[in-house]
Amino acid sequence: MTQPIPDDFFDPACPSSAMPIRVGEKWGGMVVVLLEKGPLRFTELKRPMRAVTSKVLTETLRSLERDGMVTRTAYAEVPPRVEYELTDLGRTLLGPIQACRDWATANLPALLEARAGWDG
Amino acid sequence: MTQPIPDDFFDPACPSSAMPIRVGEKWGGMVVVLLEKGPLRFTELKRPMRAVTSKVLTETLRSLERDGMVTRTAYAEVPPRVEYELTDLGRTLLGPIQACRDWATANLPALLEARAGWDG
DNA sequence: CTGTATCCGACACGATACTG
DNA sequence: CAGTATCGTGTCGGATACAG
Numbered sequence: 072m073t074q075p076i077p078d079d080f081f082d083p084a085c086p087s088s089a090m091p092i093r094v095g096e097k098w099g100g101m102v103v104v105l106l107e108k109g110p111l112r113f114t115e116l117k118r119p120m121r122a123v124t125s126k127v128l129t130e131t132l133r134s135l136e137r138d139g140m141v142t143r144t145a146y147a148e149v150p151p152r153v154e155y156e157l158t159d160l161g162r163t164l165l166g167p168i169q170a171c172r173d174w175a176t177a178n179l180p181a182l183l184e185a186r187a188g189w190d191g
Numbered sequence: 192m193t194q195p196i197p198d199d200f201f202d203p204a205c206p207s208s209a210m211p212i213r214v215g216e217k218w219g220g221m222v223v224v225l226l227e228k229g230p231l232r233f234t235e236l237k238r239p240m241r242a243v244t245s246k247v248l249t250e251t252l253r254s255l256e257r258d259g260m261v262t263r264t265a266y267a268e269v270p271p272r273v274e275y276e277l278t279d280l281g282r283t284l285l286g287p288i289q290a291c292r293d294w295a296t297a298n299l300p301a302l303l304e305a306r307a308g309w310d311g
Numbered sequence: 312c313t314g315t316a317t318c319c320g321a322c323a324c325g326a327t328a329c330t331g
Numbered sequence: 332c333a334g335t336a337t338c339g340t341g342t343c344g345g346a347t348a349c350a351g
Binding site for chain 1: 260284286287290293297306308310
């Protein structure tokens, strides 16, 4: 944004408004990061994300799958095996996610300090 | 993340978990971008964000203020004048926000196409 | 101009129990 | 192993009206 601010800066078609579509999700970014180095099974995702329930993890994965970020491959075996893998499109999320992680690492302490001062 | 995935990848103290604190907010990013080039008054923020109500914009600004991203300066005049300005800390958000905007510009069409295919 | 005060609906998230 | 089914809760965003 180096242009002057127009009166209709808020345009539903503006790509920026899509940020929350994927980044705003609570567990989505974590799944993407976990899948960075290769496909993982449902349980392999769930274990490190200890606070997530099966239901919510399933919802998160379906959402990522719907948006073309992740593929789901089920193998007809007993016991069942399902693998989740990043698509090329999903891989493009790694950049912005890393930018957010770097920001948090550098600036979260300052944020928390400001918040503590405001609250207390 | 180039390290092996630990079993306790989910750590509440992990800075990454703070991403939604600021970026996940619906209007927060927009306010930061609008303030990039200098302080603005309440109405000057509200006008371009046409879909936002006074209540929600106020909540957003209070939240940014609480986290030390924005300062609020009220002038004892009639009619009242209030100016909002980015802090140095708030300015650090511009990087990750821009990364998300760039991502959306480049990849939102592919996302929507995938979604349409999944839904239809 | 810069907000507050209510009320409300939607939805994300979670707890718990159960299944092929 | 990889989910589904139900139910409950809280929070966010929005509509509307009003105020200093």
